[in-house]
Amino acid sequence: MSTIKRIAQKAGVSATTVANVLHGNTAKVSPATREKVQAIIDEEKYAPNMGAIILAHSNSRIIGVIMFMEPRRDETVLEDPFSSAILGAMEREIRDNGYFLMLHTTSDEDEVVRLSKAWKLDGLVLVWVPGDICRVISGSIDTPLVYIDCYFTDDERVYYNVGLEDQRGGYEIARYLLSMGHTDIAFLANNPQFYGGDPARCEGCRQALRERGLSLTDDRYIPLPKDRRERETLYRRLVDDQFPYTALVFSADYYAAEAVSFLQDCAVEVPSRISVTGFDDNIFARLVRPRLTTVHQDSGEKGRLAISMLMKLIRQEPVPEANVRLPVRLEIRDSVRRIRQD
Amino acid sequence: MSTIKRIAQKAGVSATTVANVLHGNTAKVSPATREKVQAIIDEEKYAPNMGAIILAHSNSRIIGVIMFMEPRRDETVLEDPFSSAILGAMEREIRDNGYFLMLHTTSDEDEVVRLSKAWKLDGLVLVWVPGDICRVISGSIDTPLVYIDCYFTDDERVYYNVGLEDQRGGYEIARYLLSMGHTDIAFLANNPQFYGGDPARCEGCRQALRERGLSLTDDRYIPLPKDRRERETLYRRLVDDQFPYTALVFSADYYAAEAVSFLQDCAVEVPSRISVTGFDDNIFARLVRPRLTTVHQDSGEKGRLAISMLMKLIRQEPVPEANVRLPVRLEIRDSVRRIRQD
DNA sequence: CTGTTAGCGCATTCAA
DNA sequence: TTGAATGCGCTAACAG
Numbered sequence: 278m279s280t281i282k283r284i285a286q287k288a289g290v291s292a293t294t295v296a297n298v299l300h301g302n303t304a305k306v307s308p309a310t311r312e313k314v315q316a317i318i319d320e321e322k323y324a325p326n327m328g329a330i331i332l333a334h335s336n337s338r339i340i341g342v343i344m345f346m347e348p349r350r351d352e353t354v355l356e357d358p359f360s361s362a363i364l365g366a367m368e369r370e371i372r373d374n375g376y377f378l379m380l381h382t383t384s385d386e387d388e389v390v391r392l393s394k395a396w397k398l399d400g401l402v403l404v405w406v407p408g409d410i411c412r413v414i415s416g417s418i419d420t421p422l423v424y425i426d427c428y429f430t431d432d433e434r435v436y437y438n439v440g441l442e443d444q445r446g447g448y449e450i451a452r453y454l455l456s457m458g459h460t461d462i463a464f465l466a467n468n469p470q471f472y473g474g475d476p477a478r479c480e481g482c483r484q485a486l487r488e489r490g491l492s493l494t495d496d497r498y499i500p501l502p503k504d505r506r507e508r509e510t511l512y513r514r515l516v517d518d519q520f521p522y523t524a525l526v527f528s529a530d531y532y533a534a535e536a537v538s539f540l541q542d543c544a545v546e547v548p549s550r551i552s553v554t555g556f557d558d559n560i561f562a563r564l565v566r567p568r569l570t571t572v573h574q575d576s577g578e579k580g581r582l583a584i585s586m587l588m589k590l591i592r593q594e595p596v597p598e599a600n601v602r603l604p605v606r607l608e609i610r611d612s613v614r615r616i617r618q619d
Numbered sequence: 620m621s622t623i624k625r626i627a628q629k630a631g632v633s634a635t636t637v638a639n640v641l642h643g644n645t646a647k648v649s650p651a652t653r654e655k656v657q658a659i660i661d662e663e664k665y666a667p668n669m670g671a672i673i674l675a676h677s678n679s680r681i682i683g684v685i686m687f688m689e690p691r692r693d694e695t696v697l698e699d700p701f702s703s704a705i706l707g708a709m710e711r712e713i714r715d716n717g718y719f720l721m722l723h724t725t726s727d728e729d730e731v732v733r734l735s736k737a738w739k740l741d742g743l744v745l746v747w748v749p750g751d752i753c754r755v756i757s758g759s760i761d762t763p764l765v766y767i768d769c770y771f772t773d774d775e776r777v778y779y780n781v782g783l784e785d786q787r788g789g790y791e792i793a794r795y796l797l798s799m800g801h802t803d804i805a806f807l808a809n810n811p812q813f814y815g816g817d818p819a820r821c822e823g824c825r826q827a828l829r830e831r832g833l834s835l836t837d838d839r840y841i842p843l844p845k846d847r848r849e850r851e852t853l854y855r856r857l858v859d860d861q862f863p864y865t866a867l868v869f870s871a872d873y874y875a876a877e878a879v880s881f882l883q884d885c886a887v888e889v890p891s892r893i894s895v896t897g898f899d900d901n902i903f904a905r906l907v908r909p910r911l912t913t914v915h916q917d918s919g920e921k922g923r924l925a926i927s928m929l930m931k932l933i934r935q936e937p938v939p940e941a942n943v944r945l946p947v948r949l950e951i952r953d954s955v956r957r958i959r960q961d
Numbered sequence: 962c963t964g965t966t967a968g969c970g971c972a973t974t975c976a977a
Numbered sequence: 978t979t980g981a982a983t984g985c986g987c988t989a990a991c992a993g
């Protein structure tokens with residue numbers, strides 16, 4: 278509709294002059310014409326055609342935000358409070374920096390490459406990408422790229438990543454449980470092969486147990502079914518007498534909270550019959566009773582930091598640290614019982 | 620990088636032929652060249668420059684999703700499970716339809732217009748827009764436009780909207796409370812002036828009370844502070860003896876769940892001392908104990924339906940119903956006590 | 962200080 | 978069945 282050319286005509290100047298006014302190139306245009314042109318720009322409510330801009334200098338001011346998911350997983354990636362906290366923070370930062378946010382969900386690395394090329398993306402944030410796929414993507418894309426919560430399988434390349442002290446979190450929670458007398462621990466996570474932090478969190482537990490001469494055998498690393506009913510069946514089984522567990526370590530508050538509520542309904546008291554811990558310290562941890570003892574992380578900060586790093590990369594400014602691990606903090610509440618003096 | 624022209628050169632044909640192959644215009648190109656060209660397209664991993672496409676025919680295959688928020692509100696709009704359920708559903712639908720999703724948060728109608736013009740958006744979904752702003756936007760934009768959870772202040776224009784039987788929900792919950800013997804009810808909502816459904820939900824309550832010759836006076840329509848601590852102070856005050864309330868009706872599960880947990884900590888038993896109801900029937904309602912009696916809605920369906928309507932509008936197909944109100948259903952659980960035989 | 966011009970990649974019309 | 982030419986709106990280099 279209202280193009281530079283149109284405005285130029287209306288103002289009786291050339292397109293270049295209009296462009297100069299638009300770009301605040303005050304040195305190149307006299308105050309008089311500047312004002313006159315600006316008035317028409319405002320009046321016409323000029324908005325640049327981004328298509329033309331992309332075409333003209335091959336960048337779009339779009340940041341692609343891509344959430345990875347397992348191929349056939351229930352499409353709930355965007356629906357948990359963790360990703361929405363990150364997303365909310367990123368949306369704000371991207372907007373404040375004058376960029377646009379293109380949101381996408383996929384499990385296909387080629388799609389990422391296509392998207393980046395087609396839209397001449399200025400930057401890309403990738404969340405929860407498996408390590409081997411990171412390598413493929415970083416190898417075939419040259420746009421600035423920041424990962425969130427990814428672990429990488431090779432060290433030759435520099436990956437910009439905002440992660441978490443996952444292992445430390447697992448370690449601290451296990452240490453705490455040990456200090457409360459728990460030695461029979463099960464670790465429950467979404468899906469070991471896939472999700473970024475879970476293996477590291479588990480490894481942290483393992484480490485703490487090892488230091489006490491104990492071990493977390495493979496049968497105690499328990500994958501959680503996607504279906505809630507199946508999970509509930511699992512929770513129930515785990516408190517059967519056939520299992521020795523005195524504590525269930527969840528890698529996410531969501532599931533821990535679900536378990537606490539469910540077990541309570543089954544008249545299985547938490548923590549007196551069994552202790553439960555979470556991870557994340559989000560709204561769920563504070564909502565259920567007993568409140569969850571958990572590992573705190575600041576999800577919003579993850580998003581903010583990721584965009585801040587990305588902006589530095591885009592502006593070709595130095596980035597102090599490529600792979601940041603945000604700190605965790607043990608948050609002791611009411612879901613763990615002391616079963617033995619330490 | 621890999622453009623139509625490049626592919627044309629490699630294949631020794633013209634750009635037009637390549638374009639015809641790309642667009643499946645099989646009638647206009649011989650099978651032999653078709654195959655040869657297609658091979659090169661695949662090999663080059665051709666991805667069209669969307670900037671050029673926007674420029675060439677003024678549409679972008681981008682759907683803008685814009686969440687409204689109050690100007691200075693804590694930027695948590697994206698962070699509650701309700702909006703993430705909607706967003707998750709929309710992302711999927713948009714992707715499945717071959718479109719791209721541009722996510723934006725604002726409270727400024729001009730920004731919406733600018734965005735739509737700059738990106739030649741093919742469609743727009745607007746969530747939680749105040750009625751008067753809807754009028755401005757619909758008046759100054761001609762791209763297909765679907766609202767979610769909006770109420771409109773004029774009837775002259777046709778607004779495409781996916782809403783909810785908000786009033787019916789409020790009515791049902793109040794009727795239920797009345798049937799359980801509650802007549803002293805407070806209605807607690809985020810912000811009466813702003814958020815789409817809240818006034819209607821309240822009106823539903825009012826209606827139910829009126830039918831019994833009762834009334835919900837203005838002092839019983841209580842706005843919730845943004846700050847959690849302040850809300851907790853409020854909850855505490857409301858169960859003081861100075862207030863006669865036997866039931867607190869929340870317009871969102873989130874706050875109802877928060878209140879239930881908090882009150883329990885204060886040794887104020889729900890529902891024996893005071894009854895609480897929610898609205899939405901999301902994860903929070905099922906997580907807290909006692910479980911929330913609430914009004915069920917299907918948030919994901921809202922998102923899906925909105926995109927489905929939008930696609931019809933884009934394809935210029937008839938849309939059976941402009942302003943859809945999805946059904947609600949009373950979900951009776953454990954947070955309301957019978958205080959009198961009806 | 963201001964204007965002219967070429968070119969970005971694609972769709973489309975018209976000509977061969 | 979194929980190709981050449983034009984224009985979409987903007988930028989940037991250059992000329993005045």
